[in-house]
Amino acid sequence: MSGSTRTSRILKQTLIFILGLALFCGLMGFAAYLSLGFVLGKSKEMTVPDLRGRDIVDVLEQMETENLxxxxxxxxxxxxxxxxHVVRQDPPPGHVLKTGREIRLFLSRGPQKIQVPELRGLRREEALSHLEARVFKAGxxxxxxxxxxxxxxxIASDPDAASWFPAGSSVNLLLSAGKRPLILRMPDLQGMHAEDMLSTLDRLNLRISELRSASNPDFPxxxxxxxTPPPGSPVLAHSGVGVIMNQPQTPRDALDLIQGMRLVRYRLPHTLIRSHIRGSLTAWGLTFDFVDDVFEGNQEVFLLIPGSSEAHVRIEENGFPVFEARLHPFTGKPDILYAGGRYGFSLMALDPSNLPEPRNAPDRPQEDTNP
Structure with missing residues (x-):
């Protein structure tokens, strides 16, 4: 056998082997494809459940049994x-998945917490503003x-400053009521002379809040x-005391002017707007308010001042000074220190001998004297 014939035979056998191997691999690949298609075609499909709001431990137990x-x-x-706990999921509930697929979950961290600010020493309004800025509520x-x-x-807050709490939480405040007031026993002022009464009140850190006069001929x-308050009553230091002094009084004219007394009158302007009137009197070494209230328009405020001592009167309307005068003992005319009415009307003091009839009473503050 020649060499060329042998070589041709070897090549033919090699070619046959390669073709057989390729055919075998193709048959095996085709069989694998059919098997995979059969397996995939048999995979189950299921509807994704609603996992929102559930604890992650419960979710894991359920998904293990459902092969997701x-x-x-x-x-x-x-x-x-x-x-x-589950906040949201992907894919959403109701979506169809084949078993073995994956569901992506987003879990809750709980409420977002914010640090309570330091409030100690702040005014209540400032503290509330700080709480509002941090999205806290006032408790x-x-x-x-x-x-x-x-x-x-x-003084303090609850929860404490620097603690962390969810936004929208309530914060309670402990506020200062100031220093604890000193409680005194009201002295017996009845029968005291004016000077002794004022000295007693001054020594006990009390003040006159209301001073009135009455007539009792059987009393000095x-x-x-x-x-007011009566003797023996508990009172706070620096609180006000009402006193009625005995002053002989004799009717004089239609305005009921009192012998030895001076009358200060102040009429509010004729308006629908209410005004806050504050009148202070300095006499007998003390300064106190004889009126501090809100009045309707066209109302009149009266004050009787004994003519035996020097007095200083000041009247304010809505915080604006409208009348100020110094009254000398038993003089017909006071020294008017300020007479510029807020509404443009001048203020003057009248001599009792020239007082008008009540129906013609002036519209602005007036001071009548009766030496």
Missing amino acids: GIRVAGFDYSDTLAQN HSSLLFHDSIPEGHV PNRVLDQ
Whole structure:
């Protein structure tokens, strides 16, 4: 056998082997394809359940039995769901998946927490503004006497400053009621002379808040007839006391001017707007308010001042001074220090001998004297 014939035979056998191997591989690939298609075609499909609001542990137990994969894809803050509960899912509920596929879950971190600000020493209004800026709500306010923190300022907060709480939480405030007041026993002023009465009140840090006069011919003049509060009552230091002094009085004319007394009158302008009137009197070494109230338009304020001592009268309307005068003992004319009415009307003091009839009474403050 020649060499060329042998080579040709070898090549033919090699070609046959290669073709047989290729045919075998093709048959095996085709069989694998058919098998995979059969397996995939038999895979189950299922509807994705609603996992929102559920605890992650419960979700894992359920998905293990249903042959679905779970993957935690992220975390979100939630004001309604506790920590590690499902906030949202992908794919959403109702979506169809084949078994073995994966569901992506986003879990709750719980409510977002914010640090409570430091409020100690702030005024109540400032503290509320700070809480509002941090998205906190104002809770209850309580009062407590405090020696160093001024009245109306914050002593402490609940929750405490620097603690972390969810936005929208309520913060309670403990406010200072100022220093604990000194409680005194009201002295018996009845029968005291005016000078002794004023000295007693000054020594006890009390002040006259209301001074009136009455006539009792069986009682010495310039003596205390009655008092408020009554003797022995508990009173706070620096509080006001009402006193009625005995002053002999005799009717004089239609305005009921009193012998030895001076009458100060102030009429509000004829308007529908109410005004706050504050009148102060300085006499007998003390300064006190004889009126501090709100009046309707065209109302009139009266004050009787004994003519035996020097007095200083000041009247303010809505915080604006409208009348100020110094009254000398038993003089017909006072020294008017200020007479510029807020509404453009001048103020003057009238001599009792020239007083008009009541129906023609002036519209602005007037002071009548009766030496």
